[in-house]
Amino acid sequence: MKILVCISQVPDTTAKIAFSDNNTVFNTQGVTYIINPYDEWYALVRALELKESGAATAVHMITVGKADAEPVIRKALALGGDEAIRIDADSNDTYQVAALIADYAKTQGYDLVLCGKESIDYNNGSVGAMIAELLDMNFIGFAYKIDVAGTNVTVQREIDGGEETDSCSLPLVISCQKGVAEARIPNMRGIMAARTKPLKVVAPAAISAVSSIVGYEMPPAKSGVKMVDAENMDELVKLLHSEAKVI
Amino acid sequence: MSVLVLVEHAQGIFKKKSFEAVQYAAHIAKEMGAGVTAITTGNVADSEMQALGAYGANKVLHSTDARLDNFSSRAFAKVVVAAAQKESAKVIIGLHDTTGKAVMPRVAARLQAGLVAGAVGYPDLSKGFVVKKNVFSGKAFAFVNITSDVKVITLMPNTYPVVKADGSASVDKLDAGLTDADFAVKVISVDKATGDVPLSEAELVVSGGRGMKGPENWHVLEDLAKQLGAATACSRPVADSHWRPHGEHVGQTGGTIRPNLYIAVGISGAIQHLAGVNGSKTIVVINKDPEAPFFKAADYGVLGDAMEVIPRLTEAVKKYKASQA
């Protein structure tokens, strides 16, 4: 079984979000980038576990990004895996990202494609299901447990207001969330090994974006907190009813 | 030309978020001079489908294939694509829930259409087709212009209040030509918490953090939630310590919610927590530390011990409910 893990780079969770050029450009000044937590902690680590247990023969990771994404993909390689691929394109359009990955993957014979449930920057949660459609594969979203037995995969996943257990045979695309694996920290050996692992840079296929971000807006600032005396909860209920109008 | 909207029912009954999606589609259709066609699957009565007219649907396409009772993103996407072709759809709407997030990307990929996932506003047609959505886990909004001919949107539930009007929709069957291969993902078991309000759809949410001290104290929060008809949520360390199920964890690496009311008890208000909840319309923070950062993001604050304040609040809600009855 050959596994492909989709890795996106995102601003660190504590990054200050600000925009420049009349709110049209995300201000990257002082922002440190990390591997999208869902991709690193869950998708990648589970792929590595499957290789360690002998269920997988190879783990590749892929990112769509420019050269500035390389430190992040090197960090992914330091955790393990055999090969990294960077498709040399910069895109915020989920269709374009998915189509570029699918275009590369279609000739590589991957049996399992793992991605995160969403990227914490643009929060689309769309790339995985799109790749599945473009590769004519089955898709299971929001997995919190993945078991592989031969070519059969059992997945426990979240659904609205509950949980579901699914099974499907390979090939398959799965989006991962908490529960799938436990985060790992790269060790010195991994970091050294990553230096010599192949990082393939691939020119993007001719696929155009079908959407673009034209501007940003910050949420309205709160007008300030109104403190209510802890002894007087009737007052809070009254405010929630007549002022905030939420109950 | 039409605007399509995929709606789901639970055991034959449409839920509020479905009405919201239909109403959202109707608003867009009106601006574009198009009709609204809803798509639904499985076992649901004609009268229930006709009633979607009250929220602006002109027509309902019903795919009755019994296999659709179990969810399959591939089969559902095929149904939507078949409807899109039949109706010459220009805009396709789904909800940003676990169904919509699995189906609509497939539909968009099939139709090579631009997708806005998690919309929180109507498209602005004066500037192209520009839709507002959450980005950076609620820390900001982006305006996304879709340039393809067909446009796909998943709407964040709870974005607009639902208003019922008059109207009845016609019902038509839809045959999407599904094959067994479309149902290759087998659903082995489903475990739905019945009776409780699902967190993602809840209008009122009561949430607890480490300040609750331990799982044995949660009954106090649950009493308040019950009294309000609210769902319960928690901070990440609470889920990590298995005090609460991880489905309740909200924040940057958990669920993003935007209820009308979010009551945060014993939660400090770390940036990663705020990211998932600061779309809430009203935030109440109950904390014993006046320096807790959450107070800065709150509309109402109560300084005090959770175990004393919560029972008092529950009583006050009870009293208020009784006075309204």
Ligand SMILES: Cc1cc2nc3c(=O)[nH]c(=O)nc-3n(C[C@H](O)[C@H](O)[C@H](O)COP(=O)(O)OP(=O)(O)OC[C@H]3O[C@@H](n4cnc5c(N)ncnc54)[C@H](O)[C@@H]3O)c2cc1C
């Ligand atoms: C990459 C990353 C992602 C993360 N993602 C998330 C996420 O998605 N969601 C999330 O929640 N966190 C997330 N975190 C963790 C986050 O940074 C905070 O550590 C976490 O939110 C703190 O949880 P807490 O507020 O419950 O606990 P604490 O920070 O320990 O706060 C407890 C609060 O309770 C108050 N308190 C104590 N006793 C009482 C009492 N008797 N009555 C009233 N108040 C009391 C205290 O004053 C304090 O403010 C993430 C962190 C990282 C690094």
Ligand SMILES: Nc1ncnc2c1ncn2[C@@H]1O[C@H](COP(=O)(O)O)[C@@H](O)[C@H]1O
């Ligand atoms: N630029 C990218 N390169 C590779 N994988 C990506 C990229 N963007 C998103 N993904 C994958 O798709 C998942 C969902 O992302 P999104 O649809 O952008 O929220 C992420 O968790 C990644 O696994």
